[in-house]
Amino acid sequence: MPKLAYLGPEGTFTEEALRILAPEADRLPSANVSAALDAARRGEADGAVVPLENSLEGAITTTLDELAWGDPLLITAELLLPVEFSLLVRKNTTMAQIKRVFTHPAAITQCRGFTARELPDAMVIAAPSTAAAAQEVALPGSPYDAAIAARIAGEHYGLVELAANIGDRADTVTRFVRVSRPGSMPEPTGSDRTSLVAFLNDDHPGALLEMLTEFSVRGVNLTRIESRPTGDGIGRYFFHFDFEGHVADARVGEALSGLHRICTDVRFLGSYPRADRFFPQIKRGMADADFAEAEGWLARIRGGQA
């Protein structure tokens, strides 16, 4: 039974993601993303589950930077988890009694409509995480009357769900990934995603265009691009890419090799099944069979045939 570290404490959305990704796993809550990933790196856990991006807030930059700079880890699975906030209170608390609401700043932003409408007179105070907010509210003497958090947090800390799905947008989603130490990789499924980090030789004009051309010329579609500072001054960036396909696919392999040749460094972050089960149309000439056929032809002409 694998043990997986995750962004804790108990009751976070990350725990919810972990329970779906690996229902059978032992769970090791960690204080933050770095700690969860370090647990996986050091072997205290067999892997970790961390958030990568949110459809409202964008990239979780800590995760991006940890995957780029820390000891290597490979993404082996992803999950798209709807972010459904619940209003959680101690037993017997009523709406009218709520004066102080405790929650994570992102939740403050995302539930602004609900709190303005239903709790116009309540103060909303920032907590380090939604789960921590629930944990705090669960304490008998807490100065807070309610937490906004995942339902799972209420279950953990014995709170009552007074209102469900209170976010302003019903369709907010967070993308979580499961990572492991290098050594193995999921098999290709035809609906895969590959992630990597690319560092430029130098930041010459057109370098980004060149990188994108390495993908497009092999019919490999990008699904995400993030620039991150290298730390060497404003104007110096490296790039996170997600794209369609598996490193075992011929077109992906050639694109990666091409990128590797024009970059200072490319860090492979894994190939894994897509959470959305989307099977992309492969562009004409870009299937494995097309590459194999072209290789055979090349071998023949290199042998002096016409």
Added chain:
Amino acid sequence: MPKLAYLGPEGTFTEEALRILAPEADRLPSANVSAALDAARRGEADGAVVPLENSLEGAITTTLDELAWGDPLLITAELLLPVEFSLLVRKNTTMAQIKRVFTHPAAITQCRGFTARELPDAMVIAAPSTAAAAQEVALPGSPYDAAIAARIAGEHYGLVELAANIGDRADTVTRFVRVSRPGSMPEPTGSDRTSLVAFLNDDHPGALLEMLTEFSVRGVNLTRIESRPTGDGIGRYFFHFDFEGHVADARVGEALSGLHRICTDVRFLGSYPRADRFFPQIKRGMADADFAEAEGWLARIRGGQA
């Protein structure tokens, strides 16, 4: 005398930036980036100064999203400010007495080397901002012994600088921008930057490559690209671009028009002098004179000449 809102409270790096960008201005501290920008939008201030990106932490996403979605504002100036952290204490506090350090999480990260080396036994606690940390430490009964903050914060709140420039990297820089309500714009200087936000018609494969080609074909070099979620689900992004040149430059104008034609929406965020005073080499054929000459030629051939 203009009045400029800024990310407060008094003593922030943003105040330091504002003092350099507009030494003569009246200063209006605001609770957060949104509030500072709103003060400018509503006319409570003549403009605002806010951080845009940091060479270690990356983009200030609140600023990016405010400029993209809020009522329009134009960037009229930028500043690159070295981030120099100071260890600030109440008068008579010695290093040995420091048990609890209060500061912003970014400063916790960036001064980890110093605290580990010089204050190995101290606890470091997260504050909402470095200036707020200094403000708190300045209170006589504060539970904290020291703040890590800008020197200016010490001056504001009457603290003593026990150590200067304690960041792990000496070269950390934050880029600040001054924004105003639309209506006027700095003149071209030959060393200018232009910022904009582009929303895609649809997120088809290759759309990003198409956008970059609109720039490259006119010899316009990008200096920054950031993707941000549109809020409509994972995989849906819009883009912030910074690039060389001024909207009054022919090549920049044509690139912007081209981008406008292939995007759902392009929001212009301003053209302004570069903080680094770098004068880029204009690619052959891309100077204003080249555009004017080509326009003349086009008019002639449209008139039936060969």
Added chain:
Amino acid sequence: MPKLAYLGPEGTFTEEALRILAPEADRLPSANVSAALDAARRGEADGAVVPLENSLEGAITTTLDELAWGDPLLITAELLLPVEFSLLVRKNTTMAQIKRVFTHPAAITQCRGFTARELPDAMVIAAPSTAAAAQEVALPGSPYDAAIAARIAGEHYGLVELAANIGDRADTVTRFVRVSRPGSMPEPTGSDRTSLVAFLNDDHPGALLEMLTEFSVRGVNLTRIESRPTGDGIGRYFFHFDFEGHVADARVGEALSGLHRICTDVRFLGSYPRADRFFPQIKRGMADADFAEAEGWLARIRGGQA
């Protein structure tokens, strides 16, 4: 009534093309393409009709080079003429009597199947043109028994058509153009073609790709590209381009300006209605209205609006 020079003598396919392009015109046969174009240049004729390319033989390089290097002329119309060869004889000649066939080398090639099958024992001799062959055969004491030429040549020189449409491929077509001295141009019709010649600043790697990108980025589709030697040594070429659209179209105008800026010289060869009446789909964002809208937007942001 206009007078048009053409590649003579009477009875050529070019005369046939001229009769269709300008039924009412006076016709001035010229000894060769250069002479026909010179007649137009010097005002001896109001224009000229010359062949530009053939679907089997390719470009008529004399025409290409004359249009590129000679005094400027503008193409004002094009025609696609099926090339239908006839076997022409003097009255009373029978198939069995044909021992020597006279015709242009291109016709020798293109009628090889017919002559092998129907005239296996006849000699086929090269003539300067198909019309000249017919002219020769029409002489009473001619050593040749038959000519392969256009039916119109038989009519001119009083020959009998013994067999019609004897080419190996029924679908061979020659493209003819009508040219005039600069000064006016056909109006856009929505189904137009534009021709030009582009000389490179230098023949650096990627120059051709850059030129093609000037077209593609404005959604202008090429229909023909020919490289021709500049005369300055092997490896030095200039290029003929035909593409969809009219110079009056915004997208075409901008593409031409772009090309003009990156080339040493661009010679405009005219915009004229397509012979095939094909109305191309205009790529999204590339219609005149899109350009006008973008221009308006650019003017607004240059005026300081966001």
Added chain:
Amino acid sequence: MPKLAYLGPEGTFTEEALRILAPEADRLPSANVSAALDAARRGEADGAVVPLENSLEGAITTTLDELAWGDPLLITAELLLPVEFSLLVRKNTTMAQIKRVFTHPAAITQCRGFTARELPDAMVIAAPSTAAAAQEVALPGSPYDAAIAARIAGEHYGLVELAANIGDRADTVTRFVRVSRPGSMPEPTGSDRTSLVAFLNDDHPGALLEMLTEFSVRGVNLTRIESRPTGDGIGRYFFHFDFEGHVADARVGEALSGLHRICTDVRFLGSYPRADRFFPQIKRGMADADFAEAEGWLARIRGGQA
């Protein structure tokens, strides 16, 4: 001792080229380019020497089309031969006696300055080839007084060189190639050229740009591009490409494979040493060692390493 067919008769520039390319070879003059290539195909000769392009006249389309459509042959060498025309006469003929000059039409064009200046009253008559003109003039009862041809033709047919190097441009050059039946290929030298023919899947807009991108993305520079009609109507072309490098080079091999995948058909026409001995700079990341290094890296990440 190999036997090589060539474009005859004896005394052509092609013979001169053959003598330089293969001094030791037996020579088999052929009536035309097709006959020379057929002799090589059928084994009557071990190979053939034919002209490919001329710096004034452009491509020799017969050669291009034969290489594209006939039974496959591979180019194994190339030669750049200065085209130096001589005025050749029978013994004792003086300039003043020359009334009729016989030569190939290309020579008529290229020596126009000389004939206008030195022989203003002479007629210049078109011959099938310069060597044939010399052959004819050598006949005692010839109606022609002089031939313009290669000096070698004078040697062959016993004519006297009355004037040397009489072309208008001193730098005219013809590129000849030696071809053989497939089966072997010259080794890479670092200064190589590769030739091929590419047929498009369909003639969609942008297809040419896609083909060029296959080269440019691997840093392979084109040195020549020719479009030729497929025969299937105006607007349907296939392409001849010459480019830097040898098919054994990794970057060339990958570019060829890429082209093969996006085209209906690619016919390889050979890799051979450049006549100009130019050693091109290999673009960063495109040397064989870079490809090998990238392949090794790809193998490692496919094996589950990061």
